[in-house]
Amino acid sequence: MLELDSVCRSYSGRQVLHDVSFSARRGKLTGFVGGNGAGKTTTMRIVLGVLDADSGDVRLDGSPVAPTSRGRFGYMPEERGLYPKMRVADQISYLARLHGFDRREARRRAEALLARLDLTERAGDPLESLSLGNQQRVQIAAALIHDPDVLILDEPFSGLDPMAVDVVLSVLTEQAEAGAVVLFSSHQLDVVERLCDDLVIIGAGRILAAGGREELRERHGTRRYELITEADAGWVRDVTGVEVDESAAGRALFRADPDTAQQVLHRAVQRGAVLHFAPVLPSLSEIFKDVAGRVDERPAAQTTAQTTAQATRQLEKENVR
Numbered sequence: 601m602l603e604l605d606s607v608c609r610s611y612s613g614r615q616v617l618h619d620v621s622f623s624a625r626r627g628k629l630t631g632f633v634g635g636n637g638a639g640k641t642t643t644m645r646i647v648l649g650v651l652d653a654d655s656g657d658v659r660l661d662g663s664p665v666a667p668t669s670r671g672r673f674g675y676m677p678e679e680r681g682l683y684p685k686m687r688v689a690d691q692i693s694y695l696a697r698l699h700g701f702d703r704r705e706a707r708r709r710a711e712a713l714l715a716r717l718d719l720t721e722r723a724g725d726p727l728e729s730l731s732l733g734n735q736q737r738v739q740i741a742a743a744l745i746h747d748p749d750v751l752i753l754d755e756p757f758s759g760l761d762p763m764a765v766d767v768v769l770s771v772l773t774e775q776a777e778a779g780a781v782v783l784f785s786s787h788q789l790d791v792v793e794r795l796c797d798d799l800v801i802i803g804a805g806r807i808l809a810a811g812g813r814e815e816l817r818e819r820h821g822t823r824r825y826e827l828i829t830e831a832d833a834g835w836v837r838d839v840t841g842v843e844v845d846e847s848a849a850g851r852a853l854f855r856a857d858p859d860t861a862q863q864v865l866h867r868a869v870q871r872g873a874v875l876h877f878a879p880v881l882p883s884l885s886e887i888f889k890d891v892a893g894r895v896d897e898r899p900a901a902q903t904t905a906q907t908t909a910q911a912t913r914q915l916e917k918e919n920v921r
């Protein structure tokens with residue numbers, strides 16, 4: 601498990617990370633979500649050791665990350681750093697050689713990985729002649745060439761078409777299933793929601809929420825209920841304690857406490873056949889708005905202390921699990 605514990609960082613006296621604490625489990629895909637400037641890249645660079653934290657710790661499997669273990673880290677940076685004029689396969693096998701593989705093994709690894717990423721046909725072309733989406737797949741190959749134990753990717757899915765997302769996802773999932781930590785940042789909440797097991801939400805340099813996807817959906821946001829009946833469901837609007845968000849003919853999507861929701865169900869049964877009744881958990885974008893909104897509403901002086909306490913509780917819960 602990769603753990604960050606109270607990591608702080610400032611640039612020129614301006615603090616951009618405030619007691620950042622979270623963990624990413626081996627075998628799982630962990631999505632690191634936040635808006636522009638939230639602190640994702642800074643956090644990832646600290647994990648990789650290319651940037652120092654002002655305070656706090658980064659641990660892998662309970663021990664501080666040593667420079668030698670960082671050799672088993674793979675990184676796909678936000679600013680893509682490959683050689684535009686070099687042929688794709690040459691580039692990837694060159695990186696493999698830098699990781700210590702002999703020429704034959706480096707070539708074998710490069711070919712296998714490019715095939716896995718559907719890039720065999722482009723293996724002999726200069727990188728710059730590929731579409732941006734295909735260049736991005738090459739970047740992913742570069743991060744994976746040495747079978748990293750910890751894989752950190754900055755926006756790996758941005759700019760990929762849905763088929764490419766699926767290809768990259770299956771490669772990352774294989775890496776996680778082989779026991780790696782896989783942490784990637786993204787702005788695309790819908791993509792992260794679909795792909796990740798675990799989520800970490802950061803806003804203005806503070807961890808706002810962290811945990812398993814379903815656990816977060818249970819814990820945050822507004823729980824709603826969906827009722828579909830054969831009869832008209834317009835009467836739901838008149839039930840005390842109910843706020844209807846959407847209604848059409850036999851369907852109502854409403855907010856209510858659990859007891860009131862049960863009352864609605866009983867009344868619906870009395871009125872006719874109930875085709876469907878179920879709680880609707882919030883989407884990740886609803887959770888994101890909920891937790892980000894709550895931070896914005898806090899007085900500035902309270903924010904750090906409260907968020908730290910919240911992040912610590914989350915970490916404790918995760919350690920218990």
Ligand SMILES: Nc1ncnc2c1ncn2[C@@H]1O[C@H](COP(=O)(O)OP(=O)(O)OP(=O)(O)O)[C@@H](O)[C@H]1O
Binds near residue numbers: 634637640
């Ligand atoms: N080298 C730097 N010098 C000064 N400030 C920096 C530097 N790098 C980042 N920052 C600031 O630190 C904050 C966090 O930036 P960071 O790049 O970590 O965010 P991010 O979540 O990755 O954003 P994005 O999604 O836009 O890439 C921002 O306010 C940014 O302006």
